[in-house]
Amino acid sequence: MVRLGAIDSPPKTPTILGFECAGEVEAVGEGVEDFKVGDRVVALPEFRAWAELCAVPTKYVYKLPDEMSFQDAPAITMNYLVAYIIVFELLSLRPGKSLMLHSAGGGVGQAIAQLVRTFDGVTMFGVSSKGKHEQLATGGLFDHLIDRADYVNEVRKISPEGVDIILDCLCGDDCNRGYGLLKPMGKYILFGSSNVVTGETKSFFSVARSWWQVDKVSPIKLFDENKTLTGFNLRHLLYQQDGSEYVKKVIDDVFGMWKDGKIKPVIDSTWALEDVTEAMQKMHDRKNIGKLVLDPAAEPKPKPATPAKVKAKKEKKEKVQSPSTDEEKKVENGTDKPAENGSGENGEAAEAEKPKENGDGGEAKPSENGENSAAAETNGDEKKQSS
Amino acid sequence: MVRLGAIDSPPKTPTILGFECAGEVEAVGEGVEDFKVGDRVVALPEFRAWAELCAVPTKYVYKLPDEMSFQDAPAITMNYLVAYIIVFELLSLRPGKSLMLHSAGGGVGQAIAQLVRTFDGVTMFGVSSKGKHEQLATGGLFDHLIDRADYVNEVRKISPEGVDIILDCLCGDDCNRGYGLLKPMGKYILFGSSNVVTGETKSFFSVARSWWQVDKVSPIKLFDENKTLTGFNLRHLLYQQDGSEYVKKVIDDVFGMWKDGKIKPVIDSTWALEDVTEAMQKMHDRKNIGKLVLDPAAEPKPKPATPAKVKAKKEKKEKVQSPSTDEEKKVENGTDKPAENGSGENGEAAEAEKPKENGDGGEAKPSENGENSAAAETNGDEKKQSS
Incomplete structure (x- = not known):
């Protein structure tokens, strides 16, 4: 969605995408005490996670x-963070409740379903395209x-x-259709707006339509009908609301x-990193089950040597990656040796080859996770990060 | 509010008011197995609770x-039923949360506050008129x-x-003002509409205004702001939504x-029964702390012998009570002996004299509770009750 500009206040291009990355701390800013160089971390920066090096408060x-x-x-x-807040904070699950989940094959969908299953006696309806049902x-x-x-x-x-209960990451007209499916004392939770992305590129009209389509609701209607409407937006909570x-x-x-073994991540x-466009296309076409992971240590797929295609690929790749060098220099504070792309430990690389789970799951933003991919910055350094 | 016609689908007059009563079962309908004559019960009929005898499914x-x-x-x-559903079903309380409660001196308000106090570390803001703060x-x-x-x-x-968290039983413009006070991840729960009652009698304009004043909210706004809006209406849940x-x-x-001693009812x-108009006036003027109880066994207050006042009282009384005889005959199924008004056991009457708790609480609908006040009807008899 960020790639298509289909979010509020998208970053100015050129930029680096990505909200999530894992790796070792390469450097720490002044006054940082909680982290030291070499710590193994995961980070949720506001953009720029798909770089070899990434400065994060x-x-x-x-x-x-x-x-x-x-x-x-x-x-x-990120997937289980969203799922945890929805399941344990926003719902009050108990035996006999029924729940409908959109994008059941997505990474967040799979995480939610796993957490719901920690409660007994909840009936779950998983909504997805027919093609994913068998898997x-x-x-x-x-x-x-x-x-x-x-x-x-x-x-x-x-x-x-x-x-x-209805858990909706689609928005648009699905809000109205879903609301009508709610029983008395029912809860509708809107936690995404993937309907905004409909075509190949950002379309003002598709964004606007999916906004206009959503009916406003009077609190008095909720009072008459015994219903709950909840919005949950992790990005806003983290980056705008000090959560x-x-x-x-x-x-x-x-x-x-x-x-404790209660969570089993699902990797599609x-x-x-070189194949990111293909990965994005798979997600865009809703063909994944579970998370797509970008691994800087992985070998790119061999490409057919059709000149036209190679040219197109190259252009797209440049759009995503070319600005990264400049950004890194800024955030690296002098560590200007080239990032050791692809230097992941063999053990890690090998682990990435193994299928993690028996094949369920999907969606959400891919993330880089080679060695050296996340660097902790000082607390006071948010301005630097966004410079 | 029923008295003023300020609810949706008010009953046709003449009618008997009251949603709650307690007493012994006087008769049971055909096929009733769960109750027998003499059982001590409380009932939540849809109207007609303020009669000496009341047929209830x-x-x-x-x-x-x-x-x-x-x-x-x-x-x-009723008070703790509402409070229980709000506190244990609709909220997810944990240490560090803050909660604002309107009508903190009301019967439901007092019940909610007691139940919230079964959780540690919740900060409670109680809103009421200044005059009640000391008590x-x-x-x-x-x-x-x-x-x-x-x-x-x-x-x-x-x-x-x-x-x-905001718990609002007022509605009207307070919905908009309160929503603005919500933190991210906050929950607004609308569970009453007492602002609708503003004057001495039903005013179409005051009802309409308190409806128009409430801004509609887009689910997308809730999504952007990480907020929850809930409506809870026990009457609808019980009588219209099969709850x-x-x-x-x-x-x-x-x-x-x-x-277990966790609940201590607060009786204002x-x-x-003869003094019901005075009781209603006290509640209307928001002067009570805790519940007002009507007791058919209680002695009416001595009235000043001003002929005009006596006449006015008598007329009002007739409005409430005159239809009861007809209704009772219908629901009593042949038990046509006159109801034994005022025949409450001495022990009960004595208990009613004692103050129940140390003086907090308030609001909600008064209820009759002499002996013989509730009779269980057969399950299939709802039509008869509303005939």
């Missing part, structure tokens, strides 16, 4: 458990898999009175659940 | 714990008592960033908490 940096690989870290952190069924997380093409009618067939302390606590809990596929 | 009737008096029962059941302070439930005249500024003075099974479970839990005052 310490409030967005989190130490990794020793046992967590750089491939697992970005498949866990999703093997995960065994959902009671009912529903085709997104006609989900309102399909859910009504199984549960005529509707559902107790970093709260997020840090949640990530502690998430890592604890991972250590791992990609070399 | 069994789904709205709840057995009383042996130790619970007929005076305590109506001070507990409310003795209860020790609130961290801050706030004057309702200027609550937005008063709360901002203490907590410039606002609060995490009776759920409510029965909650009442079980509430009675359990009462047995107890009134003879």
